[in-house]
Amino acid sequence: MDLKIYNTLAGKKEAFVPINEGKVGMYVCGPTVYDTSHIGHARSVVVFDMIFRWLGQIGFEVTYVRNFTDVDDKIIRKSNETGETCTAITEKYIDEFHNEMDALNVLRPTMEPKATEHIRHIIDFIQKLIDKGKAYHVPGGDVYFSIDSFEEYGKLSGRNPEDMRAGARIAVDEKKQSPLDFTLWKPAKPGEPSWDSPWGKGRPGWHIECSAMSAEYLGQGFDIHGGGKDLIFPHHENEIAQSEALFGCQFVKYWIHNGFVDINNEKMSKSLGNFTMIKEVLADYSPEVIRLFLLSKHYRSPIDYNEDSMREVSLGLDRIYAFLERLEDAGITGDDQNRGGLWEDFTTAMNDDFNSARALGSVFEAVKRGNKILDDAGDSPDAGAATELSAVYGDIKTLSRVLGIFMEAPKDWFAAKKEKGMADQAIDPADIDKLIEERTAARKSKNFARADEIRDQLQAMNIVLEDGPSGTFWRFEGK
RNA sequence: GGCGGCUUGGCCAAGGGGUAAGGCAACGGCCUGCAAAGCCGUUAUUCUCCGGUUCAAAUCCGGAAGCCGCCUCCA
Numbered sequence: 001m002d003l004k005i006y007n008t009l010a011g012k013k014e015a016f017v018p019i020n021e022g023k024v025g026m027y028v029c030g031p032t033v034y035d036t037s038h039i040g041h042a043r044s045v046v047v048f049d050m051i052f053r054w055l056g057q058i059g060f061e062v063t064y065v066r067n068f069t070d071v072d073d074k075i076i077r078k079s080n081e082t083g084e085t086c087t088a089i090t091e092k093y094i095d096e097f098h099n100e101m102d103a104l105n106v107l108r109p110t111m112e113p114k115a116t117e118h119i120r121h122i123i124d125f126i127q128k129l130i131d132k133g134k135a136y137h138v139p140g141g142d143v144y145f146s147i148d149s150f151e152e153y154g155k156l157s158g159r160n161p162e163d164m165r166a167g168a169r170i171a172v173d174e175k176k177q178s179p180l181d182f183t184l185w186k187p188a189k190p191g192e193p194s195w196d197s198p199w200g201k202g203r204p205g206w207h208i209e210c211s212a213m214s215a216e217y218l219g220q221g222f223d224i225h226g227g228g229k230d231l232i233f234p235h236h237e238n239e240i241a242q243s244e245a246l247f248g249c250q251f252v253k254y255w256i257h258n259g260f261v262d263i264n265n266e267k268m269s270k271s272l273g274n275f276t277m278i279k280e281v282l283a284d285y286s287p288e289v290i291r292l293f294l295l296s297k298h299y300r301s302p303i304d305y306n307e308d309s310m311r312e313v314s315l316g317l318d319r320i321y322a323f324l325e326r327l328e329d330a331g332i333t334g335d336d337q338n339r340g341g342l343w344e345d346f347t348t349a350m351n352d353d354f355n356s357a358r359a360l361g362s363v364f365e366a367v368k369r370g371n372k373i374l375d376d377a378g379d380s381p382d383a384g385a386a387t388e389l390s391a392v393y394g395d396i397k398t399l400s401r402v403l404g405i406f407m408e409a410p411k412d413w414f415a416a417k418k419e420k421g422m423a424d425q426a427i428d429p430a431d432i433d434k435l436i437e438e439r440t441a442a443r444k445s446k447n448f449a450r451a452d453e454i455r456d457q458l459q460a461m462n463i464v465l466e467d468g469p470s471g472t473f474w475r476f477e478g479k
Numbered sequence: 480g481g482c483g484g485c486u487u488g489g490c491c492a493a494g495g496g497g498u499a500a501g502g503c504a505a506c507g508g509c510c511u512g513c514a515a516a517g518c519c520g521u522u523a524u525u526c527u528c529c530g531g532u533u534c535a536a537a538u539c540c541g542g543a544a545g546c547c548g549c550c551u552c553c554a
Contacts, residue, residue, distance in 0.1 A: 037554090159549095309490095313502085443512075465514085
């Protein structure tokens with residue numbers, strides 16, 4: 001089965017056929033590095049990380065470019081507020097971004113260009129647009145793109161310029177030929193970062209950097225361009241206008257846009273004060289729980305971040321690790337050459353517009369089936385059962401590298417969880433062991449009242465006991 | 480005002496013309512001293528509502544209601 005992608009430009013799912021056979025060029029809008037990243041950034045990055053991994057998994061050679069916007073009004077404003085240089089600010093937040101993405105097990109893109117390292121390309125791009133009559137320079141230094149010069153303006157977002165002109169929300173600017181014209185180059189005020197250009201000292205507008213850098217690394221037309229839904233208009237619309245006006249060919253074949261993360265059913269906003277930062281989420285939940293949460297709903301739908309959802313996701317992840325541990329204890333392993341029915345289901349789901357939610361459903365189904373086989377076999381499967389279980393194990397290991405989840409050894413996963421629980425609650429494991437010993441003794445002498453009292457006491461600390469044939473084990477429940 | 484999306488069991492969430500995946504929760508059973516974990520069973524004749532097309536609709540079409548996003552920096 002072949003890959004289908006929902007293409008914003010077409011408004012529907014389309015068969016994915018790359019421009020050059022076997023190769024994919026993909027550009028995703030990265031952050032403007034002036035502040036700490038929030039859970040919404042994490043979703044976009046994790047979703048495209050999954051897409052990048054899946055394209056690689058099914059055999060494409062992917063060139064993945066994600067930029068840093070490191071010159072921008074917001075950065076300058078921050079610099080004015082804090083007294084730090086713009087460079088100090090952008091370097092700090094690029095570092096932070098990298099650290100957080102590494103923590104979330106996000107693979108580095110093939111290239112991570114910065115706008116400030118491509119000013120020459122940007123200036124060339126703008127000059128050529130002016131030469132072609134697609135852009136114009138006004139007294140004072142601004143260069144604008146003329147949307148009237150690009151007939152197809154609005155084709156990505158489904159808007160037409162006439163409707164937008166009629167709307168009341170467009171600021172009137174006397175210097176612009178059309179109110180919708182957007183900035184390609186703006187003159188610098190004293191003290192602001194600036195570069196020499198044919199239009200005087202200044203800096204690029206936001207939209208032009210992506211057109212210039214994508215052309216530089218991926219060519220004049222490439223396969224996939226991604227970003228958050230909010231970027232469809234105006235950012236991506238403007239990119240299309242710039243690039244197609246200059247190159248005269250289709251800029252991007254497939255446009256992919258991810259949905260937003262809400263917080264307790266509200267949009268993240270400054271006024272609500274509910275910005276939830278990646279570092280806060282990482283402090284509360286393990287990276288795999290966060291990834292599982294972000295991939296548990298289709299990437300185009302909105303997803304709601306709240307404690308209940310995170311708890312559920314966490315329990316689900318434990319369930320899968322418990323199954324893997326059970327397999328390993330039964331002597332079952334597998335490798336990624338060993339493909340079974342789960343892999344088929346997973347592939348079908350992923351090829352259907354990267355439907356990770358459905359893909360995860362198939363993982364849980366396989367876990368349920370596997371647990372049943374183990375139950376029936378009393379955890380000593382015969383050769384036939386072992387073969388089937390081994391395929392499930394191998395499939396999970398393989399798909400874990402696509403999702404970036406279930407990658408730990410189960411024993412390590414639960415050990416880490418214990419450690420975190422102990423650290424969070426300042427629990428000494430020796431105390432737990434002592435209580436368990438006391439309970440074991442109580443059970444032996446049939447003093448079940450005392451035994452249950454101890455169990456309740458531990459329960460109050462989120463510690464759950466499991467009495468098995470080889471003794472009593474304990475684990476933390478929750479995050 | 481313009482453009483787009485969503486509404487599936489107690490909660491979360493797939494499906495998107497052929498008779499409702501999965502997770503969490505709950506209840507009953509097996510197991511257990513009792514539990515936990517795991518498994519089995521039960522929990523939507525029904526997919527916001529009203530019409531229509533069809534042998535057949537949650538899925539397509541028309542209409543209504545509610546919710547949300549974009550059009551301003553935004554993942």
